[in-house]
Amino acid sequence: MNCLTQRQLIAYMEDRLSPVNKRNIESHLDHCTHCQHQLEQWIDELHQTEETMWEDSLSTNMDQKIIQMLSPHPVRVLNPVIPSHQPPTWKQRSITIMKRMTIAAAALTVVVSGGMLVSPTFASYVSAAFTNSPIGKADPVAPTNNSILQELGDPGIEQAAQKGFAQTVNVSATDQGITFEVKEVMADPLRISIAAIVKDKNGKPMDSFLSEMIRRDNKEQVITIKDKQGNVLKPVESSADENTRKPNEEWRNVMYTDTGYMSLNRELRSYFDDISEIPDELIVEFNIKQLDDIKGNWRLSVPVDMKKAKASTKTHEIKKTYTTPQGLKLDVKQMTFAPSGVEIVIDRSTTDNRRKEYSYELVNEKGTVVAAWDSNAVIREASKQSNVIPYLKWDHSRSTENRTRDFHYFQPIDASQSLTFKLGSVYTEEAAALNAKLDANRLEKKEVITAEDQGDQITFKKYQKDPDAVVDVEGYDGYHHVNDDGTTTKVEGYHLTFEATLSPDTAAMGPYQYWIITDETGKKYEDVDYLIDKTEYENDRAIFGGSIFLKNLTSLPKQLIITSEKRMVEHKNVEWEVPIYARK
Numbered sequence: 001m002n003c004l005t006q007r008q009l010i011a012y013m014e015d016r017l018s019p020v021n022k023r024n025i026e027s028h029l030d031h032c033t034h035c036q037h038q039l040e041q042w043i044d045e046l047h048q049t050e051e052t053m054w055e056d057s058l059s060t061n062m063d064q065k066i067i068q069m070l071s072p073h074p075v076r077v078l079n080p081v082i083p084s085h086q087p088p089t090w091k092q093r094s095i096t097i098m099k100r101m102t103i104a105a106a107a108l109t110v111v112v113s114g115g116m117l118v119s120p121t122f123a124s125y126v127s128a129a130f131t132n133s134p135i136g137k138a139d140p141v142a143p144t145n146n147s148i149l150q151e152l153g154d155p156g157i158e159q160a161a162q163k164g165f166a167q168t169v170n171v172s173a174t175d176q177g178i179t180f181e182v183k184e185v186m187a188d189p190l191r192i193s194i195a196a197i198v199k200d201k202n203g204k205p206m207d208s209f210l211s212e213m214i215r216r217d218n219k220e221q222v223i224t225i226k227d228k229q230g231n232v233l234k235p236v237e238s239s240a241d242e243n244t245r246k247p248n249e250e251w252r253n254v255m256y257t258d259t260g261y262m263s264l265n266r267e268l269r270s271y272f273d274d275i276s277e278i279p280d281e282l283i284v285e286f287n288i289k290q291l292d293d294i295k296g297n298w299r300l301s302v303p304v305d306m307k308k309a310k311a312s313t314k315t316h317e318i319k320k321t322y323t324t325p326q327g328l329k330l331d332v333k334q335m336t337f338a339p340s341g342v343e344i345v346i347d348r349s350t351t352d353n354r355r356k357e358y359s360y361e362l363v364n365e366k367g368t369v370v371a372a373w374d375s376n377a378v379i380r381e382a383s384k385q386s387n388v389i390p391y392l393k394w395d396h397s398r399s400t401e402n403r404t405r406d407f408h409y410f411q412p413i414d415a416s417q418s419l420t421f422k423l424g425s426v427y428t429e430e431a432a433a434l435n436a437k438l439d440a441n442r443l444e445k446k447e448v449i450t451a452e453d454q455g456d457q458i459t460f461k462k463y464q465k466d467p468d469a470v471v472d473v474e475g476y477d478g479y480h481h482v483n484d485d486g487t488t489t490k491v492e493g494y495h496l497t498f499e500a501t502l503s504p505d506t507a508a509m510g511p512y513q514y515w516i517i518t519d520e521t522g523k524k525y526e527d528v529d530y531l532i533d534k535t536e537y538e539n540d541r542a543i544f545g546g547s548i549f550l551k552n553l554t555s556l557p558k559q560l561i562i563t564s565e566k567r568m569v570e571h572k573n574v575e576w577e578v579p580i581y582a583r584k
Contacts, residue, residue: 173295205260327351382508455503463495515562519557
């Protein structure tokens, strides 16, 4: 499915589209699985940022001033007429968050520059060829007093910059009358953050977005990290095949339209088995071939001095082990305090081959929870996560034959307090016996068909388009993709809606991950999309709602059969706590 381009989104937000193209954009955002998922992730990030950074920073009077300055048509993607299958929750949450954070105009900029709504056609725009020696290397860097990153970063980046770990670099490259400049960098053994800007020939910041040069789906590396000798650093372990890996997706990029500055962020930990292996100097190289519609050549090299941050990073060995009654063995190995955050390393293994996950809290001597981790598979409404760094884009686990090593990251924790590790829930994969037989005649009559298994209640019915939805474009029948020219291409298939209310002991994880769809002849249907528009958590029960789209299914068989042999169960309040850090 081709996702929306940056220019389509900007034009839509500025209300510069024809009515037909406007509806095309809205209908795509209503029905694109990828864009819905990425937009929901973005809103989660904004929500967490608002809670951790902005709750105490804006006065009521300032809120009102901000709201008054909002465009009369702010980010219309977040408040069109809501079709039956579209998530009303994220729309309402997003409007509140945007008003609080003064990003009516910047909101879609964040989405686009974060690489969340992208088009594969941009893959051909960007290519890079790096040499082994630094390009235009600047003089040695020095800490900055008036830090840009202190204003742009999350709480950890802000704190590190405030304590003098941000470095002014002022390295630039100019072509076609456009200057790309890296102003500042902050790096410690856990992550790196870069502040950059694009300016026109008059020195005015341009409305250019980093997503034009950093694409999740391109084939060439735009940003490369090297050591002082020019050796290209590569992650120790990658879950993706090297031939299909998207080389720039680890970089999270955000543009701030009020200042014109951009921030680039990624983790550094995956490059090294051990933090002690991190060199004293790094080099970040850029090789940019296109900014907006302008092709050119912007190549520059950014020096990064790691010595001060390395000296301020302390690792505390823990080595506390426990095997839960469910057969999950945990080895809490170590805790690292770095300028911009804290890393917890935990080894886990099981006594069988069943999938097992867990949650925990870090509690100080006063009984206050200073941080908490939960499985990323748990929906946000039920998640126990607290004070995490949500933007480190790499697999938080490394697997070996006998165990899995988990890496968890939290915003800075005061090292002057003692900490206790308290295990919360254990999630285990258990047997299930879901068997929902959906007769074609009943579905066509729009009857509701209900199935139950171990307290989980699931209803299915034929999808019915909301007549009030603003999605009536030519060729649209409930599922399509939007082409680069704004036209739509119909996708054939059959659409079902469902709602699942899980039992209190079933984990708040999507049950559809285990569903198998066949017909009465045993034929299996694997080309399936799940469009989830409802996730709730009430009275210890998770509720999921959405639709099932079976691609290329032009005629309905006599019977669709949805079965599941597995489900995730939550074992709450597993009692194990152990001191892991004594204050100094």
